[in-house]
Amino acid sequence: MTRRIGKIAVLIMAIFALTFTGIVSAQDQLPGNVTITFAHTNDMHGRIVEGADVLGFPKIYSAVEQLKASNPNTLLIDAGDTFHGLPVVNIDRGETAVKLMNELGYVYMTTGNHDYNYGFDRLMELSKMAEFKILAANVYKDGERAFPAYDIREMGGVRVAFFGLATPETAYKADPKGIEGVTFGDPIVEAKLIVAELAGKYDLLVCISHVGIDDSSDPTSITVAKFVPQIDVIIDGHSHSTLADIEKKNTTSTLITSTGSYGAGLGVVDIVVGPDRKVISKTARTITPKNSPDLKANPSIAKVLDDLVKAQDAVLSQVVGRTEIKLEGTREIVRTQQSNLGTLIANSMLYATGADFALMNGGGIRDSIPVGDITMKQIYTVQPFGNFIQSGKVLGKEIDAILENGVGKLPAPDGRFPHVANLTYTLDASKPAGDRVSNIMIGGEPIDPEKEYTIATLNFIFNGGDDYRMLVGKAQNDYPTDAEVFMAYIKYLGTITNDNIVFKK
Incomplete structure (x- = not known):
């Protein structure tokens, strides 16, 4: 009851903050336009080895390095359902996925429902192995947030706030025995709370979401964007939707993007922020094996992956x-x-x-x-x-x-x-x-x-x-x-x- 009352109080403050955002003290002007790039993946389900329709981690690494060479203000993000799927990641219960994500330089991730397939305790162990931050504002264990809700970092002088949302469907899509004591808050309520808490502290707000756009989901990421219009970008997962799928449905001003599923592509979001710290433009695209046939696999990542697969042969026997x-x-x-x-x-x-x-x-x-x-x-x-x-x-x-x-x-x-x-x-x-x-x-x-x-x-x-x-x-x-x-x-x-x-x- 106490936590519920506290949330209501914060939500009231959120409404106040959202109404009077103009009173926040102005930040220094930027010297010019700043471009920020997010490379992102989602719903890979263990598809980390290159295939005809799978980009694979070695090529993802190469693509991200190319993006960073063009724009140092680039970081790599994952929107969940990554630790579980094919044998290459299942055999050691997600450890291989985490090790390779560390090698690729992922910065942020949110949890997908299948990331709980090994149980909550194992997910927490994996989070400690990760050199990237797992963000999830609406995941609670015994009444307390299980993961950091958000993180703020400066990119080219722009204050970028990231927060994560997990699908509430995890409560019944994961094995109940493995998530005892874990609850999943309403994504819209949690997003409003985050916006209130971060009022005046960011120039760009990014939600890393495993909520999806399926009509059967309540809410969808599009609904979150409608009710929390302060979100500039939603990097989404869960519904296995392509960018084209989302563009057909999304009528909000929030850029919502996703790459489909099963490692089919690497999403790229480019945001241009003006000297007054306001967003000038937001664009998204997807790098796929078909539209990037000349993309080469990074040999060092390929070797790491090959060594891991060979080490698993003993387990497979x-x-x-x-x-x-x-x-x-x-x-x-x-x-x-x-x-x-x-x-x-x-x-x-x-x-x-x-x-x-x-x-x-x-x-x-x-x-x-x-x-x-x-x-x-x-x-x-x-x-x-x-x-x-x-x-x-x-x-x-x-x-x-x-x-x-x-x-x-x-x-x-x-x-x-x-x-x-x-x-x-x-x-x-x-x-x-x-x-x-x-x-x-x-x-x-x-x-x-x-x-x-x-x-x-x-x-x-x-x-x-x-x-x-x-x-x-x-x-x-x-x-x-x-x-x-x-x-x-x-x-x-x-x-x-x-x-x-x-x-x-």
């Missing part, structure tokens, strides 16, 4: 279980029929989530596992994409459309083919697509059309991947990556046989 049967992951099979490996993976989702049924798409199964010991490397070979397990609610009458989509391309092999757990159905592939599924049962019982069931599947599927568009917007809870969940289930089973593939609650 660790045995996590054993199978007495071949686990079938052949492409032509898993894209046309349910295999024992698909069954095992789908049941691992039930084990992790407690859902009523689970679905794994055949396209996400990339290899078989032969009889014998199972290593971490084999698991990450089978499931290399770093997708996250999510769960959500569907009505019984909606399940038919899910399954019809999954079998709709038969007899042709297709990545959408559904490998299911705790669900059975009758398939007649001779019928027209859309009318092939009947006799759907969950847990051995016919589905109730009006009953809500919990489905577990990949974030890729919940995002409409493989044309599962009927599941878009239905995800409610987040879990670790598919490979991590699969590995946990294998460890739980110990030795896999034909008799124990199916999870028994």
Whole structure:
């Protein structure tokens, strides 16, 4: 109650401060125009190694160095969901990501919901390893701010204030056990409080946000900009939006920018501040592999990354279980029929989530596992994409459309083919697509059309991947990556046989 009253009092002062900003004493004039550049990343999810559509840390370093050579008033920022994703960062629970971010010279970051996937305590450990500041004004642990809310630095004589905002959705998108005692304040309220506290102390206000612009999010970064117009720039994450996506939606005077996701690009923001310390112009662009084909990887960063990956090989060779049967992951099979490996993976989702049924798409199964010991490397070979397990609610009458989509391309092999757990159905592939599924049962019982069931599947599927568009917007809870969940289930089973593939609650 005391903290709430204190916030209300500060918010009243905020309104007063925002109304009478003209009474702040004037700063000295700048000798001329000053250009400030922010290079930024977001939602990398472990995509730090260069690929066809991934810029990669070595090239990001080179691009930032070029920006600094053109303008010394340049710094590098990340907007979250960086410590967790692919095996390269998961194996040591985010330490590799932090080490490389230190090498690249990141200055600021805010937390994404997936950065809590190792638990809050581990995130705090990573923050202590970081040579950059993690800012988050609205993250509280046991009633106290868990991270610095803001930081002010001078860039070319301009006072630039940075503050961070995390998505409140973290409260239910991260494992609740890992964030006990952690709360996430309203981004709009927290932003207003920061503006009030910093009144008269900055010339340029930058919000590093992992809030996003998804219509399902409340609030969005655009809403924050509408209610807190003092923010000059929002460097955003969470919704995996590109700069073009944001420009279509943003009607505020605040520049909001993001790079998409999965290391697809490096964002660049250029701000020109006039001698009177007022912003003259704000522009944004994105450096991508396609529009910068001549960008070369920095050899020293490439070597650091290569050495780290080699050091992880010893970890990847660790045995996590054993199978007495071949686990079938052949492409032509898993894209046309349910295999024992698909069954095992789908049941691992039930084990992790407690859902009523689970679905794994055949396209996400990339290899078989032969009889014998199972290593971490084999698991990450089978499931290399770093997708996250999510769960959500569907009505019984909606399940038919899910399954019809999954079998709709038969007899042709297709990545959408559904490998299911705790669900059975009758398939007649001779019928027209859309009318092939009947006799759907969950847990051995016919589905109730009006009953809500919990489905577990990949974030890729919940995002409409493989044309599962009927599941878009239905995800409610987040879990670790598919490979991590699969590995946990294998460890739980110990030795896999034909008799124990199916999870028994």
